[in-house]
Amino acid sequence: MNQSVGDRAVVLGGSIAGTFSARVLSEFYREVIVVDRDQVVSVSRPRRGTPHAGHAHGLHARGCLILEELFPNLLRDLRHAELPVGDLGEQRWYFNARPFRSTRTGLPSVTAQRPVLEGYFRDKVAALPNVTFLERTDVLGFLSTPDARRVTGVPGAFEGSECRKCIRSRRRSARRRHRPRIAYSGLAGGAGIPATGRAADDDRSGLHHTALPTLPGHAQRHAIHQLHHITPVPARAFFGQVDHTTCILSLTGILGDHPPTDPDGFLAFAKTLPVADVYEQIRHAEPLSAPACFRFPASVRRHYERLPRLPERLLVLGDAVCSLNPNYSQGMTVAAMEVMALHRHLSRGTPSTVAFMRAVGRIVDNPWFISTTSDLKYAGMKGPRGLTARSGNAYVTRLHHAAVKDPAVTNALMRVAGLIDRPTALIRPRVLLSAMRRQGSGSGPAR
Ligand SMILES: Cc1cc2nc3c(=O)[nH]c(=O)nc-3n(C[C@H](O)[C@H](O)[C@H](O)COP(=O)(O)OP(=O)(O)OC[C@H]3O[C@@H](n4cnc5c(N)ncnc54)[C@H](O)[C@@H]3O)c2cc1C
Numbered sequence: 001m002n003q004s005v006g007d008r009a010v011v012l013g014g015s016i017a018g019t020f021s022a023r024v025l026s027e028f029y030r031e032v033i034v035v036d037r038d039q040v041v042s043v044s045r046p047r048r049g050t051p052h053a054g055h056a057h058g059l060h061a062r063g064c065l066i067l068e069e070l071f072p073n074l075l076r077d078l079r080h081a082e083l084p085v086g087d088l089g090e091q092r093w094y095f096n097a098r099p100f101r102s103t104r105t106g107l108p109s110v111t112a113q114r115p116v117l118e119g120y121f122r123d124k125v126a127a128l129p130n131v132t133f134l135e136r137t138d139v140l141g142f143l144s145t146p147d148a149r150r151v152t153g154v155p156g157a158f159e160g161s162e163c164r165k166c167i168r169s170r171r172r173s174a175r176r177r178h179r180p181r182i183a184y185s186g187l188a189g190g191a192g193i194p195a196t197g198r199a200a201d202d203d204r205s206g207l208h209h210t211a212l213p214t215l216p217g218h219a220q221r222h223a224i225h226q227l228h229h230i231t232p233v234p235a236r237a238f239f240g241q242v243d244h245t246t247c248i249l250s251l252t253g254i255l256g257d258h259p260p261t262d263p264d265g266f267l268a269f270a271k272t273l274p275v276a277d278v279y280e281q282i283r284h285a286e287p288l289s290a291p292a293c294f295r296f297p298a299s300v301r302r303h304y305e306r307l308p309r310l311p312e313r314l315l316v317l318g319d320a321v322c323s324l325n326p327n328y329s330q331g332m333t334v335a336a337m338e339v340m341a342l343h344r345h346l347s348r349g350t351p352s353t354v355a356f357m358r359a360v361g362r363i364v365d366n367p368w369f370i371s372t373t374s375d376l377k378y379a380g381m382k383g384p385r386g387l388t389a390r391s392g393n394a395y396v397t398r399l400h401h402a403a404v405k406d407p408a409v410t411n412a413l414m415r416v417a418g419l420i421d422r423p424t425a426l427i428r429p430r431v432l433l434s435a436m437r438r439q440g441s442g443s444g445p446a447r
Helices: 016-025 063-072 074-080 114-127 165-178 263-271 279-283 330-348 355-376 387-403 407-416 423-425 428-437
Strands: 006-012 029-035 056-059 084-088 092-095 110-113 133-134 151-153 190-196 207-215 226-229 235-241 249-256 293-294
Touching: 006 016, 016 029, 016 190, 016 330, 056 063, 056 114, 056 235, 056 330, 063 074, 063 110, 063 428, 074 110, 074 114, 084 263, 092 387, 110 114, 114 133, 151 355, 151 423, 207 279, 235 279, 249 263, 249 279, 330 355, 355 387, 355 423, 387 407, 387 423, 387 428, 407 423, 407 428, 423 428
Parallel strands: 006 029, 006 190, 029 133, 092 226
Antiparallel strands: 056 110, 084 110, 207 249, 207 293, 226 235, 235 249
């Protein structure tokens, strides 16, 4: 243990952000309890609490580097497990149907089945002597001091059930009776960390992902990642090898264009992509399951950092703060960046909630800017198109053209996408010059 900050910390949600948090908290608290409504330990398949986990997840460079620090030998272990660990710039990126010039960036990137990746981290954390996972347990809320200035416990966490209807009715009756079956209190000197994801957010029209795990007809030892960002038709494909025999193809449609979930419709949608080889590679592959659809209504950000007062001993992170458009593969990396901030704050003693949430706000600013500004390039996307958004998107489109020829531009774009550099790095003279030179270069389909 690094330095004792308190007796007990309770983490609400044992998914990505919760597991990363528990890893950091274990250095500072005598006891760390991770509560999740699902069974999570040793589970390496999609589960009810994370319905998006059927889609391939890419862990970006910044996330890889941070997590290698928290979980030494991470990349070595993943390679041993035959998960594709590659260089971000050597993956095959297509924008507007044209391929970026491949280049070695030195930035790691991992693509994996999400439950496998999540399971790797959770097994490591569950093995820590002072961490306990309290599974199949639903969290109802918090206990606080009468003036609501400090959280004192996590009440009404009770044994969960597979049936959501039962959970909802039990939650209602528990609230009525104030008689939870298991109640955690006594966070004196402790902390409550909600990492319960985006949970129940407003439903708005947005993204539809349909994923199909496939077993390719021929062995592909190397990861293949293809991204088709097709403007003005907003569709996207992520096709990647996720272990030594399996590929996942995630198709994304937005603004009402939904990739179908029947196998023939799914294949037909893949055929409409302007780069033919995704379709060519999957049409003879053996599907491992029926296509699964995940509806992502909207990116959501909660500005806790703007609140002048927050209850002490309650720190929020992960998708519970900000759920970003999955097209940019940022969520897990942002969670990793937030837990590093948690580490810094805990190193100085009991963290102030307001100070920590401001730090989280600063971390979220950049990925939120990248994702929400990029979304605005689609004509039907709602949102204010100020000068920054319009000129920024026009400039990035030029960079996408420049990256077809210039590996230095691919490198610059990958460093921003990998959350290593801020978007302002894209206006460095070398990159700017290349963008100006390639002005107006063609963007026809690459069939
Ligand atoms: C389709 C899709 C593809 C994505 N692809 C990528 C990608 O390629 N790369 C990337 O970095 N990110 C990606 N993301 C984002 C990433 O999945 C999220 O950022 C990440 O899952 C956030 O983790 P989290 O722990 O904050 O929340 P979640 O993963 O949502 O987990 C929340 C946890 O809290 C538990 N929980 C909720 N409520 C309660 C309660 N009341 N009591 C007890 N437990 C509770 C749930 O069971 C769950 O385990 C993608 C997201 C989607 C939707």
